[in-house]
Amino acid sequence: MEELEVVVAHNERATLRVGEAFLKVDADQRRTDVEVEAMALAPLPTPEILWRKPPVLALAAVPGTALGRLGEPSGASSEAWAAAGAAVRTLHDAPLPPWTGPRPDELAARLDGECGWLIANDVLPADLVTRNRRLAETALRPWTPVFTHGDLQASHVFVDGDRITGVIDWSEAARGDALYDLATLTLGHREHLGDVLAGYGTDVELDVDVIRAWWSLRSLLVVRWLAEHGFDPSAPGCEVDVLRSAL
Template identity: 75%
Template structure:
């Protein structure tokens, strides 16, 4: 019998791997429903759904290897990063999903950011000047945008490549209408050296200042959650280092 590997586990959800099968356990059925619906709609490679029995979704492993990991150098070539950019453009050009989620409003996002910044400083998690500077940088992301079909959590580890091609994109539970530049920022978080390659594949309509703003905004919003769920945003190359790079 194959070993059971815990891929990720926290209080909201867990993912286990048994051989070539991933078992996603999620108490929020809406997230599972969104993931299955999104994978059926998008024009990029996704895992095959094997079966569903709430609260578990079973999917097949995709071929290839992750594009990289946050905090580690990526060995993928510029051509591969450009291919990922092209795949993301296909996703963003797809008609908006009829039922998947909603984009957060600017006022809602700004309010959430202000709360997190205050908590980071009040609780002594980060120095005030670091938070203040990145809150200023993040402001550029708080502008009107045209919603696109976005992945919503396009971390580098969620993109698999095989040779020079994208072989699969996983974890679609946050898919729905959103800012397309947020996807590009999430993908390149901590891998700024590959941003030009991604943009070369993605094409036009890319404001690099907004992508950099999303790096700050995403990191500021994520640090407390990551810490509370057993992750380390202070690890080399991760969220705190991303914030320090804006100073």
């Protein structure tokens, strides 16, 4: 029998690796539906679907190594980061998927609730939360929707040298803000923002202040979820450090 590795596991979903296959077990089949359809629509290399038997989706491993991981310096070259930016642009230029993502007003309501919880439970200093919330609100403006990945962490982009070999974890894909994908890709890797934007192209409006606002917004929204699901957002280089470095 192939050795089994638990990649990630919590009370909502789990991912197991068995040899060269990944088994994704998700209690919410709507997320799996989105992942399967988004991979079929995306103009980027994605994992091969080996089989699906709810609640399990089996995917082939993509070649290469992750572009980076939150909390760790990236070993990928500037050229690889630029290639990732170009790949994101290809996705954003593709036809829109048929479903929508969160609206600015919905995100504003979530932000209000999470900031209140962080302060009420003394999880983070009130001034840190308040100042990042002020920054985060810059992202909550009308945007022209594009085909977004929705969770485009650097660890979800695989490269071989300077070539993109695959993009994984599409369950949050939707119509959304292009700058959110760019912010998620560079979260904790701000030194590569210039590389990503160079690859993405300068013939579109790229507001770096909004990208930074998304860094604050995403970090504020996930601190509680991460802590409640066994992750440590205060680990060096992770979300709490992102909030501190934003000031």
